[in-house]
Amino acid sequence: MEKVGVYCRLSDEDRNKKNKNDDSESIANQKSMLLKYALEQGWEIVDIYSDDDFSGAGTYRPDFERMIKDCENGRINIVLCKTQSRFSRDMEVIEKYLHNKFVEWGVRFVSIVDNADTNNESNKKSRQINGLVNEWYLEDLSNNVKKSLKNKRDDGLYMGSFAPYGYLKDPDNKHKLIVDEDVAYIVREIFQKYKDGIGYHKIAMDLNARGILCPSLYKKSIGSNFICANRQGTGTWTSDTIAKILKNETYIGKLVQGKRTSVSYKNHKSKKVPKDKWSVTENAHEPIVDKETWYLVQKRLGKNECPSKNGEIHMLSQKVYCADCGRIFMKNVFNVSSKGNTKVKKAYLQCKGHKKYHVCDNNKSFRLDILEEYLLNAINELLKKCNEELLKNEFTKEMDRKSNQDIRITNLNKEKASFEKKLSESKLYFKTLYEDKLKGVITEEDFTMLRVEYSKDVESYQLRLEEINIELDAMLPRKDNSKDIESILKKYKHIDKLNKIIVDEFVEKIYIGTLDKETKSREIRIEWNFDL
Numbered sequence: 001m002e003k004v005g006v007y008c009r010l011s012d013e014d015r016n017k018k019n020k021n022d023d024s025e026s027i028a029n030q031k032s033m034l035l036k037y038a039l040e041q042g043w044e045i046v047d048i049y050s051d052d053d054f055s056g057a058g059t060y061r062p063d064f065e066r067m068i069k070d071c072e073n074g075r076i077n078i079v080l081c082k083t084q085s086r087f088s089r090d091m092e093v094i095e096k097y098l099h100n101k102f103v104e105w106g107v108r109f110v111s112i113v114d115n116a117d118t119n120n121e122s123n124k125k126s127r128q129i130n131g132l133v134n135e136w137y138l139e140d141l142s143n144n145v146k147k148s149l150k151n152k153r154d155d156g157l158y159m160g161s162f163a164p165y166g167y168l169k170d171p172d173n174k175h176k177l178i179v180d181e182d183v184a185y186i187v188r189e190i191f192q193k194y195k196d197g198i199g200y201h202k203i204a205m206d207l208n209a210r211g212i213l214c215p216s217l218y219k220k221s222i223g224s225n226f227i228c229a230n231r232q233g234t235g236t237w238t239s240d241t242i243a244k245i246l247k248n249e250t251y252i253g254k255l256v257q258g259k260r261t262s263v264s265y266k267n268h269k270s271k272k273v274p275k276d277k278w279s280v281t282e283n284a285h286e287p288i289v290d291k292e293t294w295y296l297v298q299k300r301l302g303k304n305e306c307p308s309k310n311g312e313i314h315m316l317s318q319k320v321y322c323a324d325c326g327r328i329f330m331k332n333v334f335n336v337s338s339k340g341n342t343k344v345k346k347a348y349l350q351c352k353g354h355k356k357y358h359v360c361d362n363n364k365s366f367r368l369d370i371l372e373e374y375l376l377n378a379i380n381e382l383l384k385k386c387n388e389e390l391l392k393n394e395f396t397k398e399m400d401r402k403s404n405q406d407i408r409i410t411n412l413n414k415e416k417a418s419f420e421k422k423l424s425e426s427k428l429y430f431k432t433l434y435e436d437k438l439k440g441v442i443t444e445e446d447f448t449m450l451r452v453e454y455s456k457d458v459e460s461y462q463l464r465l466e467e468i469n470i471e472l473d474a475m476l477p478r479k480d481n482s483k484d485i486e487s488i489l490k491k492y493k494h495i496d497k498l499n500k501i502i503v504d505e506f507v508e509k510i511y512i513g514t515l516d517k518e519t520k521s522r523e524i525r526i527e528w529n530f531d532l
Contacts, residue, residue, distance in 0.1 A: 002108075004043040005067050005076035006034045009051045009086045027052050030082045037112055038080055046076050055089075068097070071107045081111045084130050091128075098127060146261070153257040153279030160257070162226050164250045165215035166288050177250070177285040184288050186212060190245055191289045195296050197313040197500030200239035207237040214241060246301060252294045253287035256280050276466060296504070315500040316371070316510070323511040323523060325353035325360040331368065349512070364515040364522075371510070371524075376498050378526055379506055383492055409472065416468045423461045430454050505529065 008030040027050055038045050047070065049063040070076050079102070081087045087109070088094055098109050098118055109118045116127050153159055157175035166187040170176040186207070193203050207214075214237045219226040249256050258279045260270045300313075320329040329349040336346045347368040353360030433454070437447040495502060506529060513523035 002041075002043045002078050003046045003076045004038050004078040004080050005046055005070060006031065006038065006048045007064070007067055007079055007081050007087060008034070008049070009054060009061070009064070009081075011053065011055045030086070033082060033112065034080050043078060043080075046070075071102065071105055074105070077106055078108045078110060081109075083113045084111045084116045084127060087111070094127070099124070150258060150279065153255075154281075156255060156281035156284045158255060158257075158284070162219065162224060164248060165218065165245065166251065167285070179286050179288060183218060187245060187251060187288050190242060191251070191293050191297055194242075194246055194300065195293055195501075197315065199313050200242040203242050204237040204239055212237070214238075243301075246297055249294075250285075251287060251289040252291050253283050253285055254281065255284040276462075276469070300504075313500065315498060315503045316368070316375075319503065319507060320349055320371070320510045320512060322351040322353055322360060322362050323513040323525060324362045325351065327351060327353035327357070327360065329366070329512065330355055332365070351512075362512070362514045366512055366522075371512075372498060374524060375503070375507070375510065375526070376495060379492075379498075379502070380495055382506075382528075383494065412468050412472055416465060416472075419461050419465050419468070423458065423465070426454060426458050426461065 008027050010026050010030075031048060031050070035045065035048075047067075049067040051061040051063045054061040054064075067076075067079065071079065079087070084094070088097075098116075101107075102109055102118060109116065111117075114126075114130060116130065118124075118127075149159055152175065158169070158177050159175065163169050163177055163180075166180055166184045167177040168180045170178045190203055193206075194200075213221060214235060216226060217235055245251070256278055258273055258277065261273050262270060314331070318328065321327065322329060330352050331347055331349055333345050333347050335343040337343060348365040349368055349371065350365045351360050351362040354363045430451070433442070433447060433450055436442045437444065442450075492502070507526060508529050509527040511523075511525040511527070513525075515522045
């Protein structure tokens with residue numbers, strides 16, 4: 001007697017299930033049909049294999065894998081399905097098993113509805129055609145799903161499975177984010193602390209010490225079925241968690257989606273999507289962090305500032321450079337002799353070009369505390385010199401610069417809209433052109449020639465759009481974070497002690513020159529955040 005394995009599969013969730021452990025009605029119908037057929041043929045039913053809610057693409061199905069092992073081990077010699085597509089929609093899987101491995105193992109494949117039978121050599125071509133049709137169906141379905149998701153993202157709908165920490169999905173609209181006030185203050189605190197010069201590690205340690213639940217545990221505490229991607233996560237705040245929050249544009253009300261996609265409908269590995277293909281929506285929801293804080297944080301993130309052992313970022317981190325080679329000055333701590341021959345630790349700055357790469361003659365170190373004192377005096381001298389007339393002139397210059405920048409941004413946006421319209425019209429033109437070719441209105445040669453011209457136009461439009469977007473990306477942060485000289489100079493009359501906030505407001509970079517052997521002095525040049 002033939003030993004048969006009955007295989008059933010359904011990929012769509014059946015709403016008529018009583019609970020998630022029940023077989024769907026459609027699976028039950030498949031079993032009924034297949035069992036009846038096997039009994040009519042006089043076959044012995046060895047086992048029933050059922051995969052509910054599993055796609056027909058690939059072999060990522062537990063009962064399918066179990067059935068294949070039983071075939072290889074000789075436990076069954078017939079696989080019975082309702083249709084070939086229930087077995088698989090993947091042409092590679094069809095060829096691998098139906099026309100290769102099953103032949104090797106002496107296993108027969110039979111499907112009832114489409115009359116596939118590997119014992120019948122005459123219907124091999126129809127099986128292969130069915131395999132191709134089923135694969136085309138999968139490919140079309142995958143493309144349609146991707147297009148649908150892309151359209152929803154472009155419309156500003158949030159398509160993530162879980163809301164970012166600090167937000168919740170709107171109960172009335174699951175594609176809309178609303179602020180979760182229970183933890184939004186934590187997000188604001190993280191941004192403010194980093195802005196004030198505190199590093200990732202110290203921020204994380206402080207949150208852990210206060211017993212603040214990390215994002216994954218908090219989501220579970222409010223009933224979410226969120227599973228952390230890092231299965232070995234400690235359940236605590238970490239530097240990586242802090243960094244991820246600080247880089248997330250969602251917190252300024254901006255949705256940036258579609259950064260990654262699967263390789264194909266067969267290969268579910270993730271790959272990066274080009275930036276110009278991302279879905280970006282400004283003002284998609286209420287922001288948690290203001291843009292000024294956001295851009296200051298991003299500016300600091302881009303500098304790769306390293307915190308000290310106490311977790312704080314030094315106020316001159318990534319600020320001091322060599323006037324000769326342009327490389328940054330490194331900080332080193334040495335034991336030096338003081339009064340009474342006691343040793344004390346002193347921090348010195350040294351040119352990286354000399355110390356590490358040996359390519360710069362600026363070989364003398366500079367005491368950090370002396371530089372701090374020099375900078376404090378320079379800022380106070382600047383404040384003293386800035387009388388009301390100078391203040392008025394500089395404020396006027398700054399306002400003129402902002403006005404010119406506003407005009408440039410407006411013009412760029414108009415040009416962008418124009419090229420986007422041209423690109424849209426070109427795609428419509430090509431569609432019409434293709435339809436004319438199919439109808440015989442134009443020849444294949446004419447179509448080829450016009451298509452080349454179309455491709456050149458589209459390429460030039462896309463190139464210009466990319467240039468515009470790059471310029472806008474560079475200008476908008478400067479506009480939103482531009483220094484208001486009047487407010488800075490009014491805020492500070494005299495400074496007694498420097499901190500990172502003050503230094504960041506005044507100083508862009510500090511350049512230290514080579515020590516003059518005769519005068520025993522060296523040039524120190526400060527590049528301010530505003531023109532004077």
